[in-house]
Amino acid sequence: xxxxxxxxxxxxxxxxxxxxxxxxxxxxxxxxxxxxxxxxxxxxxxxxxxxxxxxxxxxxxxxxxxxxxxxxxxxxxxxxxxxxxxxxxxxxxxxxxxxxxxxxxxxxxxxxxxxxxxxxxxxxxxxxxxxxxxxxxxxxxxxxxxxxxxxxxxxxxxxxxxxxxxxxxxxxxxxxxxxxxxxxxxxxxxxxxxxxxxxxxxxxxxxxxxxxxxxxxxxxxxxxxxxxxxxxxxxxxxxxxxxxxxxxxxxxxxxxxxxxxxxxxxxx
Numbered sequence: 001x002x003x004x005x006x007x008x009x010x011x012x013x014x015x016x017x018x019x020x021x022x023x024x025x026x027x028x029x030x031x032x033x034x035x036x037x038x039x040x041x042x043x044x045x046x047x048x049x050x051x052x053x054x055x056x057x058x059x060x061x062x063x064x065x066x067x068x069x070x071x072x073x074x075x076x077x078x079x080x081x082x083x084x085x086x087x088x089x090x091x092x093x094x095x096x097x098x099x100x101x102x103x104x105x106x107x108x109x110x111x112x113x114x115x116x117x118x119x120x121x122x123x124x125x126x127x128x129x130x131x132x133x134x135x136x137x138x139x140x141x142x143x144x145x146x147x148x149x150x151x152x153x154x155x156x157x158x159x160x161x162x163x164x165x166x167x168x169x170x171x172x173x174x175x176x177x178x179x180x181x182x183x184x185x186x187x188x189x190x191x192x193x194x195x196x197x198x199x200x201x202x203x204x205x206x207x208x209x210x211x212x213x214x215x216x217x218x219x220x221x222x223x224x225x226x227x228x229x230x231x232x233x234x235x236x237x238x239x240x241x242x243x244x245x246x247x248x249x250x251x252x253x254x255x256x257x258x259x260x261x262x263x264x265x266x267x268x
Contacts, residue, residue: 003150004201007143010154011136011197015190018158022165023183039246041159042230043253045222048156051257053142053219056149061212070213074220082228128168129189135161136196137204138218144204145211152260156222159253165190 025037061067135157143150165186172182204211234246 003143003147006147006150007140007197007201008194010139010143010150011194014135014139014154014158014161015132015193016187018161019165019183019186019190022162022169023186025162027169027179036245036249037162038230039234039249040253040256041162042226042234043250043255044156044159044257045226045253046250047254047257048152049219049222049226051254051261052149052152053215053222056145057212057215057219060145061216062209067212067216070216071220074217075224077217078221078224079228125168125172125185125189128186129192132161132190132193133196134221136193136198137200138214138221139193140197140200141204141211141214141218144201145215148261152257153218155260156257159256161190 057067058064139154142153168186169182
């Protein structure tokens with residue numbers, strides 16, 4: 001199978017199929033089950049970063065110092081991007097406090113923002129569409145660097161897409177969308193992953209020298225999302241039993257990445 005077909009299949013699986021899986025879970029499962037999926041996603045992402053992406057990037061980069069700088073820059077960029085999202089949401093809250101709005105309505109809006117993680121349904125879709133597009137580019141970059149690396153990266157992205165999509169479904173349903181509307185919006189958003197993969201293939205095939213540095217940026221994004229966004233949510237359950245479950249599922253996520261490496265013969 002050509003690299004183009006691998007990228008196409010992987011982005012479709014990462015986008016459309018993850019939405020289908022998430023819809024099945026979100027429409028039947030309670031929100032209390034989401035932390036279990038997030039724990040596995042954290043392990044899968046960190047396993048992909050430290051077992052596959054970074055070793056390959058450092059091995060193929062012309063300058064390891066430059067690559068380290070890219071990773072550092074990536075962490076700062078993702079920090080700033082998240083700040084912009086938070087600022088926009090805070091600005092929206094200030095508009096809700098205008099004198100023309102009744103106090104009770106504002107309290108209700110406040111309560112709603114707490115239940116949906118601080119973002120409205122449409123804000124979730126805008127951010128998720130951009131995220132899916134970037135994921136498609138990352139999958140393309142990984143396959144162009146190495147087919148086995150691309151497979152592992154695609155698996156890690158699918159692993160974190162499913163719990164994220166579950167969360168998106170719950171936010172949309174909470175915001176008043178019907179199940180059909182939530183499914184259509186998520187499918188449209190996830191289609192951006194296929195577009196990102198195709199554009200990434202077209203652009204990166206002529207810029208192979210940039211692949212190690214893009215992989216470093218990929219690693220920075222995965223590390224930031226895992227450590228800054230997902231893990232803090234897991235700390236809301238500090239009791240021993242929950243901690244043991246979370247740790248076991250994180251370990252399962254890491255092991256799943258290692259298993260893929262073994263099955264594909266990509267072991268040192």
